[in-house]
Amino acid sequence: MRRLSLLLPLALLAACQSGGGGDTAAEVAPAIPTMQRLVQQLSSDEFEGRAPGTAGEKKTLDLLVAEFSKLGLQPGNNGSWFQDVPLVEITAKNVSPLTFTGGKATVSAAYGPEMVVGTYRSDGKRIDIKDSPVVFVGYGINAPEKNWNDYAGVDVKGKTVVILVNDPDYENEGLTGPFSGRAMTYYGRWTYKFEEAARQGAAAAIIVHDTVPAAYGWNVVQSSWTGPQQVADSANANADQSAAIGWISNDKAKALMASAGQDLVALTAAARKSGFRAVDLGVRASVAFDNQIRKHMSKNVVALLPGTTQKDEYVLYTAHWDHLGRCEKAPDGDDICNGAIDNATGTAALVALAEANVKAGPTTRSQVFLAVTAEESGLLGAQYYAANPVFPLAKTVAGVNMDALSMAGPAKNVVVIGKGKSDLDTYLERALAVDNRVATIEPTPEKGFYYRSDHFAFARKGVPMLYFEGGDDLISGGRAAGEAAAKDYEANRYHGPKDEYDPNWNWDGVAADLKLYYRVGRSLATTTEWPNWVTGDEFRAIRDKSREGAARK
Incomplete structure (x- = not known):
């Protein structure tokens, strides 16, 4: 050291x-x-x-x-106070409920109080996920250096993945474990989970909310993920990202699992162990929404002493x-x-x-x-x-x-x-x-x-x-x-x-x-x-x- x-x-x-x-x-x-x-x-x-x-x-x-x-102070950026940051504002409109069919009963989650959904894709096209097979992928982690892959043996291309928030060992008392115990790693962050789902080719990625591992209540998810959302602009309009990303409330996730003949608590316990394999839930997901697109140049302020x-x-x-x-x-x-x-x-x-x-x-x-x-x-x-x-x-x-x-x-x-x-x-x-x-x-x-x-x-x-x-x-x-x-x-x-x-x-x-x-x-x-x-x-x-x-x- x-x-x-x-x-x-x-x-x-x-x-x-x-x-x-x-x-x-x-x-x-x-x-x-x-x-x-x-x-x-x-x-x-x-x-x-x-x-x-x-x-x-x-x-x-x-x-x-x-x-x-x-x-x-002096303007820090070659005589300018600003550094341009190209962003795209995306506002979801006409959002349908997120529905799961094919199980014991249809499960429907309403936009806002029970689920939030959006997209990183900035081409302005309507997102229409229809009858997408649903796979529970545990914590959604692919970490070769830790010999951990929640996507092993399963092809999720074009499918909807349901993911747990945080790391598998977040409940450990100390800071030891495959993912540093209580200390969250980047694998536990929602940003990583959406990134990995996109790399795996998932059409939609939905995180199950749970107040303790998420570190905030559903009210924060709802206020943060509804209304205009900002994404980084890119040459390909983020076409390599999943079409739909979002969160589902814990109660609705439990209902989804029950409809699929599963138990969320039992699945979560299984997902915490090395060697977990993704579970095809045998149900299909549908959700649709329009996207209002506005490209704009936001700014960082750079001041120099x-x-x-x-x-x-x-x-x-x-x-x-x-x-x-x-x-x-x-x-x-x-x-x-x-x-x-x-x-x-x-x-x-x-x-x-x-x-x-x-x-x-x-x-x-x-x-x-x-x-x-x-x-x-x-x-x-x-x-x-x-x-x-x-x-x-x-x-x-x-x-x-x-x-x-x-x-x-x-x-x-x-x-x-x-x-x-x-x-x-x-x-x-x-x-x-x-x-x-x-x-x-x-x-x-x-x-x-x-x-x-x-x-x-x-x-x-x-x-x-x-x-x-x-x-x-x-x-x-x-x-x-x-x-x-x-x-x-x-x-x-x-x-x-x-x-x-x-x-x-x-x-x-x-x-x-x-x-x-x-x-x-x-x-x-x-x-x-x-x-x-x-x-x-x-x-x-x-x-x-x-x-x-x-x-x-």
Whole structure:
């Protein structure tokens, strides 16, 4: 395991107390009034939920450019503040029920309360899945390196596959098992399951919802998957993807299995074991819907604070500016998913951190403040930047990602998503030591947060990225209070119309966490070190190869 020199931490800790790295200026605390003003504005009804390709996007971009310009930052993309991200907005219309026939009884699931369905295909053609044979493929995983293939011995071309969410071993108490036990791997994410189903030639892929392994209730699925959906544009209009993708409620999935003479609980238990073989359910699926297509150019915002002596080396700050726009109505009729916590807080934090760094003065390395689009649609803006970087990834030192800052109040800890993966843990530990706080592992690794925010797009390309959440061990109320706050947000506000600005929020925890982002970023921007992934990490070889290429140039 590679770690930074043991001689560095004391020197850097002292420097961190005065700003970070080799910085001798006094620490400049990011301004909470700036945060409050911007979060309130970004999450107002005027911005209509900040969906890509809407008037809300333009208002968001205009606001960010005005703020970065006022601070004296430079447009980061060859004189432009923007990086174009080609997207396609697809809105399902005239959606029929998803019906299963040929079993003991016809099972019909209604669009919205019992199933959601859409498509990645962007040619605008009507999707019509008719009498498609249905195959239960367990967790839908094909992992040769783990000697695991849920598609072994079955041909699903042109068929409908029904898939379980998460990994086969998510219920393990510890972090050991073929798929890391409780810690979700990428094989557990819904994105992977749709990708693999497409590779197998499935006409339709339907995931069975279950609140615990999915990490959110059906209300989140319904609000997130109905209405306009964003997909990446492609030359082939995503013709290689399954025609229909979606989710089915757990109750309807149980009814489907019963109609097919099967039991969902028993099938799930079988699917958790190595050697599971897919089950032809002997029923046929039908669903149809029209697609309203609108191609548009969304935008990432790229702001640059140039460095001094190492200006061609870059430290990255990321946050997604988008949210869901108009979504499923709340009981009071409110249909704007304002996204105050998710992620007006992170977007505002970008500006507050830029403001603090400008006040503190330039660092040796350049700092990039990147607000990305379409995170809610599958990290599309971050993935586009990672595939088309404005600044070479081999010259990008590392980054910190900010998503959904916690308003639960000050905590004794922070929860690190992906703790132990990279040398960035050392930077964070130094920053925490200033305030006598600690870093802890995530208490719910089965929720797969590592794969659910923008840092993942950069990690896959080898760039070390730090992502942490507000602590769950609150100064007032301890872990019980932290857990209660997290559950309340997830159940009542996450991806819903009630994620709104609250003038009574306690900002003390955010203020403390912003100082950590500042210290870590400032340290990275004022050292000559190149942090890496630890030996054996899945991203280490990618980083090593890119750095070798940079050294040869």
